[in-house]
Amino acid sequence: MEDIVMICCQMISKVGEAKSLFVEAMRKARKKEYNNVNELMKKGEQRMLEGQRIHAQMLQKSASKDDNLEINLLLIHSEDQMSSVETISVIAEEYIALCKEIL
Helix, strand or coil: CCHHHHHCCCCCHHHHHHHHHHHHHHHHHHCCCCCCCCCCCCHHHHHHHHHHHHHHHHHHHHHHCCCCCCCCCCHHHHHHHHHHHHHHHHHHHHHHHHHHCCC
């Protein structure tokens, strides 16, 4: 059980960083400050991928016959956060492109 708590916390941490980077990129785009928007988006993508790798490891571990993954609220929360940041990443890309077109 403690192992799954640690894994979930790592996932939440990585995707939380990604979300913050994506939001910061959108805020800069809104202010027409495009100088490091791409860098922020790339860093966000890296953090999101790190979270996805942690998730994939957890899925592999749960698929093994030796490990029964206990579903708990923290696991559900971590997967919800990961799913949300994947959506935010797509929205951020589109928002930044739109800002560049109309601002």
